[in-house]
Amino acid sequence: MAQERPDLFELLNLAVTVTDFRTGRLRRANAAACALLGRSEVELVGTHWQDVAAPEERALWNKEIHRPGQRNPPLRRLIRLRRPDHSTVHVLVTSATVPGPAGREILSQLQDVSDEITANDRLRLILDNTPVSMFLVDRSGFVLASEGLMDATLSRLAEHPDVSVFTLFEDLPDAVGLLQDALAGRPLHHVIEAFGRCFDLHLAPISGPDGEVSYLTCVATDVTEHQQALATLRTRSIEQTLVADLGQQALEGLDATTMWTRAAQMLAEHLGGAAVRIHELDDAGQRTRTLADVSPADVTSADGAQAGVGRSEGTWCTPQLPAATVTNGHNLVVATGRGDRPSAVVEVSRPPPGPAFSEQDAQFVRSVGAVLGAAAMRFRMEDEIRRQSLHDGLTGLPNRTALLDRLDRALRRARGDGTRIGVLFIDLDGFKTVNDTLGHQAGDNLLRLTAQRLEHAVRPADVVGRLSGDEFAVLCEDIDSPTAIEAIADRVLATLDTPCVLGERTVLLSASVGIALSEPETADGEDLLNAADIAMYAAKRRGPGRRLAFDEAMRTRLLAQITDNDELRRVLSDDELVMRYQPIHDIDRGLAGVEALPYWLHPHRGLVPPAQFLPDPAHAGLRVPIDRWAVGRACRAAARWEDERGDGAPPPLLNVTVSSRCLVEDRFISELDLLLSATGAEVRYRLCLQIAEREVADDEPALLAAFGELCRLGVDLCIGDYGSALTTAAAMNQVPFRYIRFSGIYVDGVDRSPVHHAAAGALLHFAHELGIRTMAGDVTTSSQLNTLRAMRCDLFLGPVIGPSTARLPRLPRLPRLTGREDAQGTHR
Template structure:
């Protein structure tokens, strides 16, 4: 063990060994650095007092050649062109007693020129004289790399400024960071700065097709680049050109995305030429409509789309009635003029998602996509017949033609273009054989549906003219089973067709434009009845009437209902309009405006069939609704199924929280009524209390006191 007396001696020994080690380490470090450490005098030759062994690799001279009064002076080693500049910078540092760093050239023993960086500081030596101590390192490669970079940048700048194609850098969001003159000229700007300052939000300001910038970004994010990305764009003056973009992602050393960088070319001329070729190959030369080649492609696309979406496609074969007579009597020029006119009318009769093509002569074909119901196809066919039949001025005369239409439906009548065209052609001849200027479906079943629809439409027009529609009233009760209101429901009994349900005649009325006169008939009767029943009542009954979504969103509906109320002498406060959630899925601004106008008139507003559609809670917040009606489907089973009970309970609680009146439809047994009443539901409808009644039957209920006992009580 160490004694206390021996510890100081050990510490002294360790310190001495530490000093020796430091000297050795310092000497090793100085003589092995990649460069030359030195001390020199402040004289005209920069006489070296000490240089490290790195001088040999740096200059080609050993240390003994550079050190001493008679040695090769550092001034001589320094390139003559740099001597004055170097001396000036070092002497200025000495006067200020500060560090310096200076770059210059030296000449090596072999005659080569090297660039060096000298860093030093003036310090007093052991005698107190000012000397310079520092370090000189070779930066020849670094200088060469910097020069290469500067040259490359200059060359890139020259290319950037004088390239014939547009070059850009943008953020992913679509803000320009850089643009060259060619791009500015391409887009109609005086220069890059003007383009960068003005052109932002590229998806809205540059690309003609909405979402094109988003497609560009998706490709960049997926592949890191885009190639030959062609788009139609707006120039500054509003004109359009087609461009092709090639671009890639630029990332930093850390992998972070910096920008998109790429080039733009104007390909408008090529696109125009391609369009001409496409038109010649796929378009009818007279009308510009798709010819047989393109039409077949459109049919196949429509079939694939219908199969994917699970909807119907209608192929309509059209043959003009009486065209041959016009063509023969007035000449081919008049016939061609008529064909062009009919082509324009057909285009105007269909949606942008549909196709009209010409097979030749006076034969046209319609491809009608995305139909969910046969009724919408029939409405289109009727419109087409009406448009074709309008008079046309030809050769100084006003003439009229008709058309025979044959219809084949995918998938019932065929699953390929050939079979659908064949069957539509067969149906077209059937239309001609049945008197022309009509349409026929290929299958007997579809013909039956079409005939029924046409029969109902014709009968409905007569019934409206004769005021044959009736109104039945279903009581609305409070929790004490007292009648507090009634819902007006349209009913139609035809002497030949029998009892026709609303779900059959109302869609037809909407499609063929009869919904307004039908609704007017119903409202007139209902308003008059409500006025009679409410005369002298302390607490007026509120009349609930349904409005078709299509009718509700018509811009003059508020004035129309207001006029009917005035005619009947019924206060608006005694009427509640019921609408389904469909009205919320279209033009929000229009719907909100109509709701507010009805509220200003004094009417109450109710959402019917709540829970069967989208049922967004935002509707209950944004629209000024007074009442929500729980659909019958949410009432059936609440007394037996916990899940249904939970849903009904949640809807009632929601209505209470929003301070809405909650009405339950379809209450059919006492258990349902008791459950809903206990949960706080405000009003009730259903067969438990009464079916919809004719006006006389409902009046008897009121005369009996207006309190209805549940059936079986």
């Protein structure tokens, strides 16, 4: 047996060593063992196992493998041995004590398991360092095996190995429920939350031979970061949708108040338990009014219940911050609008114990603030456009559109309340003169001053508007009688009559006011305003500074005038105009001349006097051709005047009324020069052109130049209807007027009324002091004639003097006038 043993020892492919039991030294090592340990048998024999073992396991080797004096059963142990090249080999040592030639020996089989150990270590490394945990659970809920990183789970299992998972994890009902469902035979895949983390859980039941589930494999993957990323993505998607919806709502025309409220509610709901306030900012960045104020209690949750948190009165951030900022984690503020001039500030507060705001929350508030800022700028621009469209840019008063809108609404209220609406239509007298003489800047200042005066003159609830040019209107509600609206009109006239200073000039201003009062059936504000407009023009025709209430007869006359104007466009071509001559007597009852008057020989109405058909001078297209025709016809007739006066007698007066527009018409002066020469004006007659005082008051440069040219041609000038306008002494001083014709209001009652008598006397004295001859028109009674003659009026005409005729009257021999009464007159 001793002779066969070495052969067998050497022939074994297994690594085998023999160790002396008593000394613990190696006595033999076959070739396989030498290859495993990286040493020759010579190097190994006589060494201790501690010499080839890894240093940290030498004591273990000595204790477990070498046990002198004991008879040990076979022992299996995994140890690490060190090679001369310092590499380590994992060896599974199976040792047994056997008898040998020199006593007991330790026979050891060495099995290299380095690859297995390495693979196992790598697997362990993977399991220990990946978010995957694996468990094997039996039907009773006991964990038979577990691997992975679920430290909280593993620590519970390690501390309580004899407790079922159904009891051990009863604080995680969702997870226990899934385990029970899987043990019922259903494979499951679910994401759960546990220990503050998120896990993707795969449960697979394993059936036994009887077909019943015996075991359950669980693979849990830590997907916390993934779930957080998904949650963040979902939150951002929701926030982007909310911001987009808010932007869409702002673009679709929500009013600003609704937009602010919706934005505040959206922020409060999305940020959960937050209170939101939005304040308007002034130019200095200070809060003014509150645009929206939403507390958690104002926000309805998804199930329709109100949030349980009461209104927060916490500390709010200061608004002087350009972008959203976290303050102590529980307050956010963002300014909206332009960066250099924010228009509002959004303030969000969620005091403890609510969670602090995250950077994502701050970004959301910034996005909402950006939308609100853009929308606020849009609303501001729209408000400005709307304001400009409804307000006059010069005075800031409501314009015609806005005034008509208010008037229509007031009429609807009045019909419901049974009240009446009054409208004043106001037109300034002489405004064009201010514009032409002082400049448009002065005119603009006058319009602004007029607007201020009107607002002070009317009642606080009345609405003053500017219609166009120098036209204004006043809307007066709750008018109980015509007297009430007339009182307002009188205050307007008195206020505007106050002198005003424009630059260094004092200007006297007056206005004409038309009054219209609604009836129960009045429904259209435009009709009521037009009625006041018609009344204003009727008042202006009576003279400046007057008011007149509308009546339907005015509308009838206006419609007739419009019809007449249409017909007047053809009268010249159809020879429907004829001339009539009104005699003019002097103070000695002699015939001093005639007034030439154009009449309309209407095919249906007969002979129409000029007062009933002549267009307003403003309608130059109709009036000027008639004026030119009248001057031409009168001068050519006067050239054939039968004159029985002796030589040296002054030529008789030929008075023709014309408009100022005619005098400044192109070629009028040059054509008149030719006409006067052709008709022998210096010998046969003396032409006097009469211009209404209200037109002389316009005092425009072109008209003053025309006056000078007319005087150069030897044409006399007469102010007609004197005393009805505001011709000042300065204007009289600029124009060489030869005659003044009193307005009819001074003639009527001059023989009965001390006031009229005094007024007429003052005008006569004024004219005579200037060397101007006076003419009284419309003298209807002998008493008037005698009174005026006693007051030394120079010329007279009217029904009491004589009727108008189709032919010029025969001129009797007249005495030559001397001194002040000389035909040439004495001028200033």
